[in-house]
Amino acid sequence: MRYLIALVSGAVFGVGMMVSGMANPARVIGFFDVAGAWDPTLAFVMAGAMLPMAFAWVLRARVKTSLVGDALPGPALQTIDLRLFGGSALFGLGWGVAGICPGAVVPALSVGGWPVALFAGAMLVGMLIARIVLNKIGGVSAAHAVELNASR
Numbered sequence: 001m002r003y004l005i006a007l008v009s010g011a012v013f014g015v016g017m018m019v020s021g022m023a024n025p026a027r028v029i030g031f032f033d034v035a036g037a038w039d040p041t042l043a044f045v046m047a048g049a050m051l052p053m054a055f056a057w058v059l060r061a062r063v064k065t066s067l068v069g070d071a072l073p074g075p076a077l078q079t080i081d082l083r084l085f086g087g088s089a090l091f092g093l094g095w096g097v098a099g100i101c102p103g104a105v106v107p108a109l110s111v112g113g114w115p116v117a118l119f120a121g122a123m124l125v126g127m128l129i130a131r132i133v134l135n136k137i138g139g140v141s142a143a144h145a146v147e148l149n150a151s152r
Contacts, residue, residue: 002068014107020045023108025099025115032096083134094123 021027022045030039066072077084095101100108100119108116 002070005067010106013103017101017104017107018111022101023104023111025108025112027099028095028101029099032099090126094119
């Protein structure tokens with residue numbers, strides 16, 4: 001059941017990214033071109049995502065277990081630190097330069113051709129390098145942070 005829920009959730013997200021145009025790098029870059037041919041679509045997509053997310057956080061405060069009975073984790077980490085700023089900066093730079101949101105890279109693979117595949121490969125290599133570096137310096141992985149938070 002857990003895998004079915006994950007599959008359906010991922011499929012709904014992917015369809016949403018495709019329908020909204022967020023898997024289209026030209027649309028995303030158009031959003032960042034505020035001095036030129038600005039495309040506000042991404043702002044509407046983000047604003048539209050806030051309502052169900054706000055509902056989910058309210059629901060999360062009242063419901064303590066998932067549909068399959070697992071404990072629902074809260075935020076992985078609750079500190080704002082250099083890692084958060086660095087990761088956010090890299091995310092934003094990659095998104096703005098390539099026009100591909102890492103969250104939309106999987107559905108974008110179906111329509112984006114080799115540039116999206118190259119981005120996906122570079123993203124995976126970057127994630128691997130980050131994991132290696134953080135393990136070497138004693139950083140806490142996101143999965144471990146979720147486990148720590150769930151045990152509180």
